Amino acid sequence: MADRRLLRLIRLMLKANVVLPDGVVVQTEEGTPQGGPLSPLLSNVVLDELDQEMARRGYYFVRYADDANIYVRSPRAGQRVMASISRFIERRLRLKVNMTKSTVTKPERSHFLGFRLRRQPTDGTVAVMLSKRSVDRIYEAIRAKTPRTWGQSLEACIEDLNAYLQGWIGFFRIVTPAAFTTLSDLDAHIRRPLRAIVLRHWRRKRVIIRRLVRRRVPVAMARRAVFNARRSWWALSHTPAVDRGLPTRLFQSLGLISLVAHWKAAQTQLAAAVVVPNQLSLTWD
Numbered sequence: 001m002a003d004r005r006l007l008r009l010i011r012l013m014l015k016a017n018v019v020l021p022d023g024v025v026v027q028t029e030e031g032t033p034q035g036g037p038l039s040p041l042l043s044n045v046v047l048d049e050l051d052q053e054m055a056r057r058g059y060y061f062v063r064y065a066d067d068a069n070i071y072v073r074s075p076r077a078g079q080r081v082m083a084s085i086s087r088f089i090e091r092r093l094r095l096k097v098n099m100t101k102s103t104v105t106k107p108e109r110s111h112f113l114g115f116r117l118r119r120q121p122t123d124g125t126v127a128v129m130l131s132k133r134s135v136d137r138i139y140e141a142i143r144a145k146t147p148r149t150w151g152q153s154l155e156a157c158i159e160d161l162n163a164y165l166q167g168w169i170g171f172f173r174i175v176t177p178a179a180f181t182t183l184s185d186l187d188a189h190i191r192r193p194l195r196a197i198v199l200r201h202w203r204r205k206r207v208i209i210r211r212l213v214r215r216r217v218p219v220a221m222a223r224r225a226v227f228n229a230r231r232s233w234w235a236l237s238h239t240p241a242v243d244r245g246l247p248t249r250l251f252q253s254l255g256l257i258s259l260v261a262h263w264k265a266a267q268t269q270l271a272a273a274v275v276v277p278n279q280l281s282l283t284w285d
Contacts, residue, residue, distance in 0.1 A: 013038045040065035046093065053088060062112070069112050078104035114172065127178035138168060138186065146193035148200055148233055157197060158256045161190070169259050173266035183259045190256070195237040195246045208236075212245040 014032060017025045032039040043065040050068075054061050059081070060071040070085065072078050082104055086097045103110070107117035111131040118127045145161050175183075202208045205226045212222040225241035236242060252258070 010038065010042075046095070049093065050085075050089065053092075054085070064113055067112060069107075069110065071107070075104060115175070118178065120178075126176075128174060128176045129179045130172060130175060130182055134172070135182065135186075139189070141168075142186075142190055142193065146190075146197060148193075148196055150197045150200075154194065154197060154201070155254055157194065158251070158254050162255065162257050165190075165257055165259065166262070169257075169262045169266075173263055175263070180260070180263075183263055187259050190259075191246075191248065191251055192237050193234075194251060194256070195242055196233040198246060199236055199242065200233050212241055215245040217241050217245040 013036065016036075017027050019025050032042055047063065047066065047068075051061075051063060054070065062069050070081055072081055082102065086099075086102070089095050089097050107119075108129075110116060111133050114131055114134040116129050116131040118129060119125075120127055141164055142161070145164060146157060150157050199208060202211055209219070209222045209226050212225075213219055221241045222245070225236065225239040231239075
């Protein structure tokens with residue numbers, strides 16, 4: 001590479017300070033700033049030799065930027081390949097392998113770009129599913145975007161939530177039908193904090209009962225839900241009376257998107273064929 005202007009631009013990006021979410025500025029001493037556009041670009045340049053080496057050895061592998069999985073047949077083979085590839089990376093490419101994030105495990109337990117793979121025992125096909133980390137993160141995001149103390153309108157909350165959900169399902173839409181239950185559970189979970197927000201806006205117990213009755217909830221059911229015990233907004237949001245008074249179609253009319261509906265629409269456009277010929281994966285960072 002002889003273009004000095006490009007080299008200078010890369011150097012400036014490598015030396016740029018990183019601003020953390022809490023506003024703290026961290027100086028970059030080595031490596032590339034995480035989350036920046038330069039990281040995947042340089043990874044592909046530097047690790048191209050690694051791709052060629054793994055292809056030469058006949059490994060089944062997948063790599064994106066500095067994340068990679070290699071698929072082998074047994075734990076013993078996994079340990080052997082892990083040690084061999086680690087030596088190649090550190091000695092040949094002079095890079096450091098993060099052993100705390102590198103492991104030999106089954107594909108359904110590994111996390112790769114937010115996904116995990118599981119071989120179906122009946123027909124041998126491979127299911128593309130959400131990793132545990134991805135599920136935990138979306139639950140955290142939903143909780144952060146639907147606080148019980150939300151002081152604006154419900155429509156504003158849904159609008160902000162939709163912006164996140166559309167981007168999320170746009171990335172994870174390639175999951176196979178094995179992930180349908182998880183998406184359905186997420187849809188149900190998203191509606192529950194929204195119900196809690198509505199209840200808090202109504203505030204008083206008598207107002208809650210009156211509003212539920214207006215929505216065709218029997219008076220006895222509404223009174224039993226509200227007066228039967230001291231319940232938090234969260235606990236009250238999942239009672240039969242509230243589920244009936246604030247049904248799914250209400251939130252649909254307010255514009256709340258459905259992860260399941262978006263996923264089903266994506267399946268008509270996607271024909272994802274994923275092949276994992278072996279049983280174990282090696283993951284490193």
